[in-house]
Amino acid sequence: MFYLLCQLIKHIFMKRQAYPALRSVIVVVCSLSLVSCFKDRCSRTYTLYKPVYKTLAKVRAEMKSNAPRELQKPGKLYIYGNYIFLNEYEKGIHIIDNTQPANPQNVAFIDIPGNLDLAVKGNTLYADAYSDMVTFDITNPRDVVVKKIIEKVFPGREWYYEYLSTGNPDSIRVIADWITKDTTVDCDEYNRLYEAYYSAASADKSGNYASPGTGGKGGSMARYTILNNHLYSVTYSDLNVFDISTPQDPSLIGKSSISNAVIETIYPFKNKLFIGANNGMFIFDATSPSNPVKLGQFVHATSCDPVVADDHYAWVTLRSGNACQGFTNQLEVVDIQDLANPKLLKTYAMTNPHGLSKDENLLFVCDGKDGLKIYNAQDANNLKLIKHINNLETFDVIAWNQKALVVANDGLYQFDYSDITNIRLISKVRINRGR
Numbered sequence: 001m002f003y004l005l006c007q008l009i010k011h012i013f014m015k016r017q018a019y020p021a022l023r024s025v026i027v028v029v030c031s032l033s034l035v036s037c038f039k040d041r042c043s044r045t046y047t048l049y050k051p052v053y054k055t056l057a058k059v060r061a062e063m064k065s066n067a068p069r070e071l072q073k074p075g076k077l078y079i080y081g082n083y084i085f086l087n088e089y090e091k092g093i094h095i096i097d098n099t100q101p102a103n104p105q106n107v108a109f110i111d112i113p114g115n116l117d118l119a120v121k122g123n124t125l126y127a128d129a130y131s132d133m134v135t136f137d138i139t140n141p142r143d144v145v146v147k148k149i150i151e152k153v154f155p156g157r158e159w160y161y162e163y164l165s166t167g168n169p170d171s172i173r174v175i176a177d178w179i180t181k182d183t184t185v186d187c188d189e190y191n192r193l194y195e196a197y198y199s200a201a202s203a204d205k206s207g208n209y210a211s212p213g214t215g216g217k218g219g220s221m222a223r224y225t226i227l228n229n230h231l232y233s234v235t236y237s238d239l240n241v242f243d244i245s246t247p248q249d250p251s252l253i254g255k256s257s258i259s260n261a262v263i264e265t266i267y268p269f270k271n272k273l274f275i276g277a278n279n280g281m282f283i284f285d286a287t288s289p290s291n292p293v294k295l296g297q298f299v300h301a302t303s304c305d306p307v308v309a310d311d312h313y314a315w316v317t318l319r320s321g322n323a324c325q326g327f328t329n330q331l332e333v334v335d336i337q338d339l340a341n342p343k344l345l346k347t348y349a350m351t352n353p354h355g356l357s358k359d360e361n362l363l364f365v366c367d368g369k370d371g372l373k374i375y376n377a378q379d380a381n382n383l384k385l386i387k388h389i390n391n392l393e394t395f396d397v398i399a400w401n402q403k404a405l406v407v408a409n410d411g412l413y414q415f416d417y418s419d420i421t422n423i424r425l426i427s428k429v430r431i432n433r434g435r
Contacts, residue, residue, distance in 0.1 A: 050179040054113075056172040063134060065108040065144040069094065070432040074407055077219045079398055080120040083141055084405065086412065090114055091177075093127060095141045101403060101414055102426050108142050113176045119224040119231060124247040126224065126231055128154060130174070133233075135248055147248040154235055219396035219407070220267060220306040220355040227268040228289040234263045234275060241290060253290055258282060269309040272339070276307045281316060283339050298334050298342040306396075308358050312337055313345065313380050315363060317353035329353060331365060333380045346381050355396030357404070362386075362417065364404055366394035372406055372415075374423065387423045389415075 054062075071094060075087035084096040084104065092112040097105040114130030125136040125144070135148040224233045231242040231250065241254035258275060265276040273284040273292055280299040284292040298314070307316045314334040320327045331348040352368030363377035371390035375383040393409040402418040403426075412429040 050181070051175045052177040052179060053173040054176040056174050059111075059113055059129075059174045059176060060146065060149070062111040063129070063136075063146050064110065065095065065142050066111055067109065068106040069109045071106075071412065071429060072432055074412065074431065076117055076221060076223075077396060077398060077405060077407055077412075078118050078120055079217055079400065079405065083138075084412075085118055085120060085125065086407075087115060087118055090116065093118060093125075095138075095144070096412075096429065097141070098414075101416075104412075104414070104427055104429055106429065108144070110136070110144055111176075113174055117222065117224045117233065119222075119226050121226050121231075121244060121247050124244070126242075126244075126250070128224075128233075131155070133242070133250070133252075135250055137248060148250065150250065150252060153240065153252055154233075155238075156235065217398055217400045219398050220308050220357060221265055221396050223264070223266060225266050225268045225273070227273070227286055228271070230286070230289040232266055232268075232273060232286075232292070234258070234266045236262050238263075239266075239273075239275070239284070239292065241292070243290065256292075258294075265306050267307050267309060272309070274307050274309050274314055276316070281307055281314060281334065281342070283314075283336065283342065285339075296336075296338075296340045296342050298344070306355050308356055309336065310358060314342065315356060315358060315377075317350065317356055317365065319350075319352050319354060319368070331356075348383060354394065355407075357397045357399040359399040359402075362399065362420070364397045364399045366397050366406065368395075369393045372397065372404075374404075374417070374420075376420075386420055389423075 069088070071086070071088065073089040075089040077087070078085040082097060082099045084098050086094040086096060088094060088109070090113065092115055093110045094106060095108040095110070097107045112127055112129045112134065115127050118125060118127045120138070123137060123139040125138045127134050127136065131152045131154045133150040133153050134146060136144050137147050138144050224231060226244070229243070229245040231244050233240045233242070237257055237259070239256050239258050240252060242250045243253045244250045259277065259282070262278040263275060264278065267274045271285065271287045273286050275282040275284065280297055282297050283295045285295050286292040307314055309315070312335070314336050316332040316334060318328040318330050318332065320329055329350050329352050331350050331353060332344060333346045335343045335345045350365065350367050351370035354366040354368055356366065357364045358377065361376060361378040363375040363383065365373045365375070367373050371388060371392045372394050373385060374387040376386055377383055392406070392413070394406055396407045398405045399417070402416065404415040404417055406413040406415065411431050413425060414427045415423055416426050417423045
């Protein structure tokens, strides 16, 4: 609860209408540990967040292949050919050469402040930069260049820009980083901050792990996906449709409201889009790619729900302990043979499931602190656990070409499952959480 509070206060201070004096130093409650309490005196520990601004012109000039960085807070994942594209939460994208899976090489980093999502088609990378959609040419991943920027297509995130005067890129400052410093204040000051800002704060910044697209593949926690020369993205309530028939010259051609639920993920299968929300799963028919039509809806308890699908079933994980305010931890198997009327087939208890992936009859589930679980899913009514890799806190997985890429709290793992009786670790790119 208090972690959420710190994120909420941080957001409200970042809004453009916040007083200028408050923009320079963001005070967020990140720990409510009682430091001392003697008689009528007490104090609490805080972390100060000070934004580091850059001009929009400079930010855009740095959107290219720069020197590689260590992984610190990896997010969404996309694989294409021999390369792995891995989001660094709100900072940019790592480019990892996976030509030798036993020895992946971190070769470059694209600086993209505000980046959460990505997708790849051919030699083109699509990524968000706060409210903007940025298109990159990745013909040479070591020399990535921007080809097009569509501004302000993701409502609700544009206020991360601080407009000082005109629309000239040199007059717009962007929050590119944060400087943190621990401090201690007395309880009266804490209470003042709580009363002043908590009730007015907006939603938090939680964002997790990208989605299968033409020729590439991503994890189950995507908000972008590619299907039939179109890129689909979901915001908290809308489905956006981009025409990418000319890959490096995309255009926004449609936007429709999905529901009053909080939309979280999107997953394509054949000509269908499976959209996960905090209260259920929506199924859209994208046979007409520019105008997807809702076919059906499956309702579940309020919870975050990554989803993958095959010809017969949708596989949905529900978990507690997140911004969705759910209390359920389970895997749900949904019969989708009648797309207009999906029905729950079976529920399996889990610890705290996140992302998942399916490769033919193998189902991979990231069960949070309970590690990676691999099942024989030939019979959806009777899943059989083949392998449980514990001692990992896992978030998302892509299973493809007999390799499983797993994002965990301490690194990016790669497993070989060509022999399901001997699933083995072949490499790990470590995370350095120094900041």
